[in-house]
Amino acid sequence: MRLxxxxxxxxxxxxxxxxxxxxLGIEVTVASERPSTFERANPTGLxxxxxxxxxxxxxxxxxFARAHPVHGVVAVDxxxxxxxxxxxxELGIRGNPVAAARAAxxxxxxxxxxxxxxxxxxxxxxxxxxxxxxxxxxRAAYPCVLKPLRLSASRGVVRADDPPGxxxxxxxxxxxxxxxxxxxxxxxxxxILVEEFVPGRExxxxxxxxRGSVRVxxxxxxxxxxxxxxxxxxIYVTPSxxxxxxxxxxxxxxxxxxxxLGLREGPIHAEIRHNDRGAWLIELAARPIGGxxxxxxxxxxxxxxxxxxxxxxxxxxxxxxxxxxxPTLEREEQASGVMMIPVPGAGVLRDVRGVGExxxxxxxEEVAITAHxxxxxxxxxxxxxxxxxxxxxxxxxEAVEAALRAAHARLELLIxxxx
Amino acid sequence: xxxxxxxxTAEPIDNGRCKFLVSxxxxxxxxxxxxxxxxxxxxxxxxxxFAIPGADVSEVIxxxxxxxxxxxxxxxxxxxxxxxxxxxxxxxAGGQPAVTSKPAASxxxxxxxxxxxxxxxxxxxxxxxxxxxxxxHGGRVELIDVQDAVVMxxxxxxxxxxxxxxxxxxxxxxxxxxxxxxxxKGIVDITDHTAGSNPxxxxxxK
Numbered sequence: 001m002r003l004x005x006x007x008x009x010x011x012x013x014x015x016x017x018x019x020x021x022x023x024l025g026i027e028v029t030v031a032s033e034r035p036s037t038f039e040r041a042n043p044t045g046l047x048x049x050x051x052x053x054x055x056x057x058x059x060x061x062x063x064f065a066r067a068h069p070v071h072g073v074v075a076v077d078x079x080x081x082x083x084x085x086x087x088x089x090e091l092g093i094r095g096n097p098v099a100a101a102r103a104a105x106x107x108x109x110x111x112x113x114x115x116x117x118x119x120x121x122x123x124x125x126x127x128x129x130x131x132x133x134x135x136x137x138x139r140a141a142y143p144c145v146l147k148p149l150r151l152s153a154s155r156g157v158v159r160a161d162d163p164p165g166x167x168x169x170x171x172x173x174x175x176x177x178x179x180x181x182x183x184x185x186x187x188x189x190x191x192i193l194v195e196e197f198v199p200g201r202e203x204x205x206x207x208x209x210x211r212g213s214v215r216v217x218x219x220x221x222x223x224x225x226x227x228x229x230x231x232x233x234x235i236y237v238t239p240s241x242x243x244x245x246x247x248x249x250x251x252x253x254x255x256x257x258x259x260x261l262g263l264r265e266g267p268i269h270a271e272i273r274h275n276d277r278g279a280w281l282i283e284l285a286a287r288p289i290g291g292x293x294x295x296x297x298x299x300x301x302x303x304x305x306x307x308x309x310x311x312x313x314x315x316x317x318x319x320x321x322x323x324x325x326x327p328t329l330e331r332e333e334q335a336s337g338v339m340m341i342p343v344p345g346a347g348v349l350r351d352v353r354g355v356g357e358x359x360x361x362x363x364x365e366e367v368a369i370t371a372h373x374x375x376x377x378x379x380x381x382x383x384x385x386x387x388x389x390x391x392x393x394x395x396x397x398e399a400v401e402a403a404l405r406a407a408h409a410r411l412e413l414l415i416x417x418x419x
Numbered sequence: 420x421x422x423x424x425x426x427x428t429a430e431p432i433d434n435g436r437c438k439f440l441v442s443x444x445x446x447x448x449x450x451x452x453x454x455x456x457x458x459x460x461x462x463x464x465x466x467x468x469f470a471i472p473g474a475d476v477s478e479v480i481x482x483x484x485x486x487x488x489x490x491x492x493x494x495x496x497x498x499x500x501x502x503x504x505x506x507x508x509x510x511x512a513g514g515q516p517a518v519t520s521k522p523a524a525s526x527x528x529x530x531x532x533x534x535x536x537x538x539x540x541x542x543x544x545x546x547x548x549x550x551x552x553x554x555x556h557g558g559r560v561e562l563i564d565v566q567d568a569v570v571m572x573x574x575x576x577x578x579x580x581x582x583x584x585x586x587x588x589x590x591x592x593x594x595x596x597x598x599x600x601x602x603x604k605g606i607v608d609i610t611d612h613t614a615g616s617n618p619x620x621x622x623x624x625k
Binding site for chain 1: 426427428429430431432433434493495496497500548552553555556580582583584585586587589590591592594595613614615616617618620621
């Protein structure tokens, strides 16, 4: 049984997915958008696909699969989710319709479909970066949020509370969209979505879709208020402390969004806000949780020849893609959480102190510094890379959250101004 | 330096494997790999790690200031890791080498000559094929040792800390070893990837 694993070269997800596939004992072909130096030496295990052109990538996958049949395809981010859908359609294997994956990737298209289907979404308007912000600012409702259509990790997402704030936010998002790594990415980079700011508690939903039906794997609380002006994520903790009725509303909102987009198979990650008016779909992606955050999730232990062990989110996703039997999809009993370490300021990272002290905090399992010495750290909204991640597990969500904060307080990131 | 001054950082690879980076060197004589409590006999650090209750440790690899522990039990790394940390601190404070030097002959008769022969073949493969390939991305892969037919490598340059290092290891190097040196039973990466300062591909949240 062969899995085609779509790994962009900038993903954090490589180890988690490659090692999960190894544990399952399946054949794996890793596809990336840039060639591995080992591709000629291992042409069945490594392949280069045109991630920028899903139809072309699907044709490439078809040619590959003629010699090496592919039984499942897994994507790890928004762009490869579209590629995976195209490949699944081309090969006749489990996956999402291409149109659904595309709609999930594009925030404006997603808003349109969700609104048309009656899913609660913020009011929105699409602008081009050539628009006159002074004129638009006069008719906008406040507070509002300006955001690019595709960038990940809340890069370029800015809140505005009044017309001067709108103009400043517009200019800032416009500048981000004009940066070289973004400007050439397509027509979407010439647009800004303006939407109503929805107050409330934000949660993240991890789910697995099978034949269009969402199985909620977990709901993460985001205990730090995401009220802007920028929207850098910090702490995710599960189980959620939302009331059961609110959790049911959140799950129903995720299902309604999946229905509206037409997603059929695979993982979803949804950002949903809940307030006294109910659950509001902020964004839904046809992929699993990003960064290293899946490390906060473990599912029920299963028997192996070496005894019992837990199942990772990546194993579940791979099993689902290949049509393998799924273990019970119950998350472990313990509470768990992850903190995306905030960027403390702009500059070049020289050292991170206090890692040992942070690890010594009770309940903390791991402090992973993923930024390398010499890496330039860019704060939000221009930035999108966290310096690292802290993981903790414990008896309660409150205890886990406290442990994450205590560990973070022990870290000191030494940053020098960039030249 | 007292045991309290020793800094240890755990870097779990998955639920079965974890690297422990220690601020003090533990073993300067290359790499030592212990695949059973019997092999650990005489090396206080490895003995102590194998003896951690409930961990069901199956392998301990010590190289410089890096300890890699492989376990079978589902016990979480925070629990096992603290015991590993205590073992490391105790070994450093013990006044004798944390691990003994590699014996002239393996406890398993004939293993050392076999490993020596494998080492030569793997080294040839690394020199002739592996390193020229990774060099195209500014990388380098150092063959550290072969013990019980398990190859130990350390990545450097563009490979160290690279977001695709595990793909290079599994889909590249391991696949080549299976093809050219099929007697090799496994490959272990003992790289401290957190110290990589110039990775070829740097990860971003996606």
